[in-house]
Amino acid sequence: MDDQTAEQNDRLNSSHLNAGDAPPPKKKKGALRWIVRIIVVLIILLIAFAVLRPNKHNFQHRPGAPTNNAGGMADNSNVTPVAVTTVRRGDMPIVLQTTGTVVPITNVTITPRVTGHILDVYYQEGQFVHKGDELELIDPRPYEAALGQARGTLAADTAQLERARVDNARYQKLIRQNSTSAMTARDQEFTVQQLEGTVALDQANVRTAELNVMYCHITAPVDGRVGIRVLDKGNYVSAGQSGGLTILTQMQPISVILAVPQRSLGHVAERLHSAGQLTVEAWDSDNLRNIATGTVKALDSQIDTATGVVRMRAIFDNQDERLFPNQFVNPHLLIDTQHDVLLVPDNAIQTGPNGQFVYVVQPDMTVSETPVQIGAADINQTVILSGVKEGDRVVTDGVNHLRPGAKVSIPADTAHTKAGAEAGSTAGTSAHTHRHN
Structure with missing residues (x-):
C-alpha cells in the first residue's frame, strides 16, 4: 500500500513538471535582500544622527556659549547685531562748500x-x-632807419638852436648899448623859441623811433x-x-573765483573783516580730492541779482600747477572752528516724528531712543548740542530693525574679546612650555 502511494506521488510530481511549472523565481529573493539592506542603512543613519547631534547639554557647556539666567541656552532670535561709536569731544570746522572756476590773475x-x-x-x-x-x-630794420633819420634831424635842429641862442645873446648885449633896434632883438628871441620847439619835436620823433625798434x-x-x-x-x-x-x-600764483550765497554773506563778511583772510581748499570736480590750499582776501562789491551770489577771489601759490585756467573746482571755505564740542558720525542721527534722535546702548545691552539737538554738520560728523554726553555709545549701523528697549549685540566687541582671550591663552601656553623646558 505504501509502495503504491509513493508511486502515485512520483507520477503527480512528474505530471507537474511536464505541465511546464517552473521553480520559484529568484528575482523576488533579490528584491527582499535590497529592502533589508536599505532598512539597515536607515537604522545606522538614525543612530549616528542621535549620537552626533549637538544637544542642549553640550551647547551649554561649550566655552563662550551664551546662557540665560536659568543656566540654559540663551535665545538669540531677538538680538540685533549693531555697530556703535562713542560720543567724543573735538573741534568742528565750519566749512562752506560752493562752486568756483580757476581764473588766472594775469x-x-x-x-x-x-x-x-x-x-x-x-x-x-x-x-x-x-x-x-x-x-x-x-x-627792425625799417624802424632802425627811421630812428637814424630822426636822430639826424634832431642834431641839425639842435645846431640851429645853439646858433640862434648865441645870436640872441649878442643882440641882447647890443640893445643894452643902444647899438641895434629893439625889433631885431625881439625877433631873435622868437627865433630861439621856435627852434626850441623844433628840437623838442625832433626829440619826440627820436623817442618814437626808439620805441618802434623796441617794439x-x-x-x-x-x-x-x-x-x-x-x-x-x-x-x-x-x-x-x-x-x-x-x-x-600767469600760472603762479593763480586765483579761483568762488560764489558765496547771499544767505551766508553776513557770516563770511564778518569773519573776513575780523580775521583779514580765510583759508580755502580747492577740491576736484568730483569733490573727492583736495587739490590745493589757498587764502581768500577779496570780496566783490555787489551781489549778482541773476544768481543771488557774491563773488570772492581766492589766491593759490600753485607751485605744482595742479590748478589750470578755466578748471571747475569745488572750493571749501573755512569760515570758523567750534572747539571742544560733542561729535557723533552723521549716520548715527535718525529722524522721527518728534525730530532727531539717536539710539544709545545701555549697560544691559538694550537701546533707548534719545532725542538730541544738533548743530553744525558736514559729510562725516555732526555737533550734538544736547541729549547725550561724552562716552555714550550710539548705534551707527543696524538701526533699521531697532525699537526702544530692543536687545542688541556688538560683534566688534565680541571679536575683540575673543581675540584677547586667544592671545592670553597663547601666552599661557608659551609660558607653560618655557617652564617645562
Whole structure:
C-alpha cells in the first residue's frame, strides 16, 4: 500500500513538471535582500544622527556659549547685531562748500605793436617763460632807419638852436648899448623859441623811433606759460592785429573765483573783516580730492541779482600747477572752528516724528531712543548740542530693525574679546612650555 502511494506521488510530481511549472523565481529573493539592506542603512543613519547631534547639554557647556539666567541656552532670535561709536569731544570746522572756476590773475594776449615780418620765434609752445624774456622778433630794420633819420634831424635842429641862442645873446648885449633896434632883438628871441620847439619835436620823433625798434622785440610782460602760437616765422603782421600772436597765462600764483550765497554773506563778511583772510581748499570736480590750499582776501562789491551770489577771489601759490585756467573746482571755505564740542558720525542721527534722535546702548545691552539737538554738520560728523554726553555709545549701523528697549549685540566687541582671550591663552601656553623646558 505504501509502495503504491509513493508511486502515485512520483507520477503527480512528474505530471507537474511536464505541465511546464517552473521553480520559484529568484528575482523576488533579490528584491527582499535590497529592502533589508536599505532598512539597515536607515537604522545606522538614525543612530549616528542621535549620537552626533549637538544637544542642549553640550551647547551649554561649550566655552563662550551664551546662557540665560536659568543656566540654559540663551535665545538669540531677538538680538540685533549693531555697530556703535562713542560720543567724543573735538573741534568742528565750519566749512562752506560752493562752486568756483580757476581764473588766472594775469592773462595776456600778445599782440604786435608795429607792422612787419616775423623774423624769428624764440619760444616753444607751452613753455614757461619769465618776465622780460624775448618771445618773437619783427623785422627792425625799417624802424632802425627811421630812428637814424630822426636822430639826424634832431642834431641839425639842435645846431640851429645853439646858433640862434648865441645870436640872441649878442643882440641882447647890443640893445643894452643902444647899438641895434629893439625889433631885431625881439625877433631873435622868437627865433630861439621856435627852434626850441623844433628840437623838442625832433626829440619826440627820436623817442618814437626808439620805441618802434623796441617794439620789434616782443617780450613777456609777466611770468607765465605760453600757449599755442597763432603765426609762425615769416608771416606779415600788423600793429594791433586781431587774435594776437599767442596768449601768455600767469600760472603762479593763480586765483579761483568762488560764489558765496547771499544767505551766508553776513557770516563770511564778518569773519573776513575780523580775521583779514580765510583759508580755502580747492577740491576736484568730483569733490573727492583736495587739490590745493589757498587764502581768500577779496570780496566783490555787489551781489549778482541773476544768481543771488557774491563773488570772492581766492589766491593759490600753485607751485605744482595742479590748478589750470578755466578748471571747475569745488572750493571749501573755512569760515570758523567750534572747539571742544560733542561729535557723533552723521549716520548715527535718525529722524522721527518728534525730530532727531539717536539710539544709545545701555549697560544691559538694550537701546533707548534719545532725542538730541544738533548743530553744525558736514559729510562725516555732526555737533550734538544736547541729549547725550561724552562716552555714550550710539548705534551707527543696524538701526533699521531697532525699537526702544530692543536687545542688541556688538560683534566688534565680541571679536575683540575673543581675540584677547586667544592671545592670553597663547601666552599661557608659551609660558607653560618655557617652564617645562
